[in-house]
Amino acid sequence: MDHLVDQACSYSNVEHTKKDLQNRFDSIRRDELQTSDANYVISYLTVKAVMDPEFFFDYTLDEDDRFGSLFWADSTSRSDYGYFGDVLAFIATYKTNVYQRPLVMLIGVNHHNSTAIFGFGLLGDETIETYTWLLRTFLVSMHGKMPQSVVTDGDRAMHKAIKIVMPESVRRLCCWHLERSVQTNIQDGNFTRAFCSCMLNFMTAEEFDLRWINMVDNFGLNNNEWVYGMYSKRKQWAETFLRDNFFGGM
Structure with a gap:
């Protein structure tokens, strides 16, 4: 920044601040990080699937072949859902991670009244289409077993996706x-x-x-x-x- 100011003779002639410069560098690094990390994650999950035949994952790519959304569930999660999947609930952390993406945990409760985790979704956005993909992929991983009831927050996109994918399930607001x-x-x-x-x-x-x-x-x-x-x-x-x-x- 000092070098640019020396060349332009004043801060006003540079036409951007030091913070603007930092934001631009952060944006470039974040794009590079997402691309490299996405490739690493897919490689890692592929190896997990080899080690654990019941491990399941799927992901989407956008129109530019960039990483979209990801779902995964291990053998324990799939087994637990077979026993305790009558009730399904969602916990979402809204863009609190470095990638600024919603992380959705699909959970239930077991016979000890403890939390049972059925799967995870790292989503590209919060649209009806993305939530619909998440729920359909989840059901594929669970051999099509539908929950009797679903507990969710008031998110309209999620609510509409549940209505599309799980129309027979009783929906309850948290x-x-x-x-x-x-x-x-x-x-x-x-x-x-x-x-x-x-x-x-x-x-x-x-x-x-x-x-x-x-x-x-x-x-x-x-x-x-x-x-x-x-x-x-x-x-x-x-x-x-x-x-x-x-x-x-x-």
Whole structure:
């Protein structure tokens, strides 16, 4: 940067800052890293598949033949899914890794009430098409066994992909994500507690509607779009409407 400034006689004549220069170098290095690391990962997983005949992986390439999305599951994961795959849940870390890609863990719970990991997906993006590819590839690795129920967050692309690939599975919105969503959208601790009571306690449909109406009236949220939207989705999160389905305690 100092050399460029000396040549141009001033910082203003260079037309970019030192930070711009660093960002450009980082971008070039990241592109090179992704290409070399992708080749390394595919080689590594290929060797794993030779050592473990039940190891499964698949990946996609984009229109420029660059690395797209990756799914993998080892023999333990595939065996666990055969026993405990009645309930499937997703945990996604959104672009917290060096590659700025979503990492999705497909998990369940075993007979000791411990987490069972069924597979991993490192995705190129968060579109319906990519999530659909992930779920279809997952089912191929698990010999087509469909889960009875699926627990997921409110991601619309994932939700639509589940509806396409696993139409018979009961879909349930994650209680933890919903509680955080209530806090974000309404920002009232008393309403959050009242909402969670509606969500987690079993009651008849008539009792649920009555409690919901009273809650919304008490907090003056009759015209709130988020509240209205959540009521329209009540059969995906309220224990009243989901009690007869198996979720393995998740």
